[in-house]
Amino acid sequence: MSTIVSLPDQATAKLPAKSFLNQEYGLKSWLLTGDHKRIAILYLISISFFFVIGGVLAGLIRLELLTPPSDLMATDTYNKVFSMHGIIMIFLFLVPSVPATIGNFLIPLMVGARDLAFPKINLLSWYLYVAGGIFVLSAMVLGGVDTGWTFTTPLSTHYLNTHVVTAAMGIFLAGFSSIFTGLNFIVTVHRMRCPGMTWFRLPLFVWGHYATSIIMILGTPVLAITLVLVALERTMSIGVFDPTKGGDPLLFQHLFWFYSHPAVYIMILPGMAVISEVISTFSRKRVFGYTAVAFSSVAIAVFGFLVWEHHMFIMGVSQYSALVFSLMTMLVAVPSAIKIFNWSMTLYKGSITFETPMLYAFGFLGLFTIGGLTGIFLATLGMDIHLTETYFIVAHFHFVMVGGMLMAYLAGVHFWWPKMTGRMYPEAISKTAAVITFIGFIVTFFPQFLLGYLGMPRRYAAYPADFQVLNVFSTAGASILGIGYLLPMLYLPWSLIYGKIAGNNPWQATGLEWQIQSPPLTENFAEIPIMDHEAYDYEWLANKTQHEVQTVG
């Protein structure tokens, strides 16, 4: 099979003498750093930590559901386990996953800047994330939360005696960490672009993150004030969400989903941003319909704010508003489809090679399309009443979040691993891991569509024996999936020492980040570059490398 990977001669190649990794040494130089690349690494380590915890909780859920009765754990323990799984995976893993790690690392490199606009705020954002994580962990250690990740009132305010306020505080802090990330990205993209880097020469990765940042800064504050109100209602028994005092639990749903629906686009847009880069690089073609893909990101962000009520169709909202929200929800499918079709057209007649990031990207394309199309089922008013609160919904959002975003995240981590560390990951085993992940994912979550359609409700520890076969499939798939995720956690750290030296541009990609040394200097660019060509211009790259003397090491 052909490959485009071009590595320097391993006998003579060395890592660069000076880079952001060895500029300074010691724990203090990391904990007080303003360097966006180091902060990205800090984020990478901390979100991996929370991913492991969330993953173990997911494993426990699947183990419990292996058999019909609730035999592994008591039902209230099960409630706590799935609540913590949701809270950790959404607020501490998926929301910061691509933006705070890969985005943090790459956006200044891609726009040709030395750093994000506000390095100290960037560091503050990581500390807020860690503080939020500590609050969530302590809520778990002290005895857990069993509200589900949605904190539904009045359940969360009146009927539960668990650590709701502690967990809400954690999410509040993590929310501000994501606000600061978004703020930094927006200002950087507006004000820090290098000469010649016009808006339509930006890589689509940057467009995706720009759209994500809009949601982060406009949506997250609403979640913050909502959680403050829940905490006040618990501690001071104020009645804003309490119908016995004249308050309205539906208002909580409106405020919560006003953030939490756009938040699912926080969780997918950066993934789409990664896929644009990966597909272009491994098809050796400019992304088809660059402008359409760029604007579709912004369109998803804008439409995303106008569809939140589709989470509330069965909650007694007005039927007329439900009609409007159903229509708006279907409209979101348009920009998403624009992306999928444009990526397919990019592949068409491209010189495709099957490197690991590309395998993950193919996984993304298939799984996200299934996840997105089942979203149309749920946007349909009549269908939604049958399917909502069943495993169909669980399967739908796992196809988008795990099959989509997590695949894209892994694609991105593999794709930029040589840039971040200067070394290649092991090729054969990583391809195996990508395939295992895909198979494991399908086996885990496809049966859940059937389970949901047959009527198995979500969030229960026990189920009728009729559902067992499909649940056994799902649990078996989860163990395959677990292996798929475990492998990168083993071979990526291994590659830090034993991986091949990658050189500046192992993929022969066109982005500015690939034209500098790997790992980059603390200053990113010795001299601020001048952008004189369009994004994804492979002719420019061929022309450039033709006249260039390789001076690696």
Place this chain on the structure above:
Amino acid sequence: MDSQSIATTPEELDRSVLPHAHEHPAFLRHHFEDVGQQREAASFGMWVFLLTEVMFFGGLFCAYLIFRNWYHPAFVAGSNTLDITLGTTNTAVLICSSFTMAMAVYSAEIRRRGQLILFLVLTIVLGSAFLGIKAVEYHQKYVDHHIPGLDFSIQEFVHPSNPKAIPLAPDMAEKTQLYFFLYFAMTGMHALHMIIGIALLFIMVARASKGAYTEGHVIPVENFGLYWHFVDIVWIFLFPLLYLISRYR
């Protein structure tokens, strides 16, 4: 320089970056190209931050709008128990503090240190006066048993002492709790922003007395000014919404 000659090695870096590093003023941070870029980025960042603040208060305003529509009589009754004189005074005090803050930014721009410190201190005084008056009002609510959750009493709304007030049915009178909760949540959140602002003002006075902002580095004062005016504008919305619902006096 064209992009085909991007320097990639430390040796080239030392040649290209270090020689002109000394030409910039000390406050220019290393990752900005020039002072103009730094100033634009900081100012733009502040506006984006204020946008998030608008959304943060937006949740409370949304709740206010809904409950005011549902329980209009209760909101009128609750609003009428507020002290309009203190509220108006506070509005005037806050607008004056915005003026002194604007003058502080101007003083920094024309590089007059003494004048800058004077106006910053005046802003602290006016801001503290606002909080003081607010504390008096909160205390009044405490005395009247109008703090939800703290021995709240609907007596005043069912049997009003003011002959001009319309008595409410007990179940509507209960809804005044929502009004007062929103009153405390909104003015409390506003007061929290004021307290943070005053704390920042103290830091700025200390740094201004060492000559920090009068050597051309106006950005921090300017951005703080934006924050202070934002907090002021929130109050400009809160005052009519909370104090001026169908006043009978």
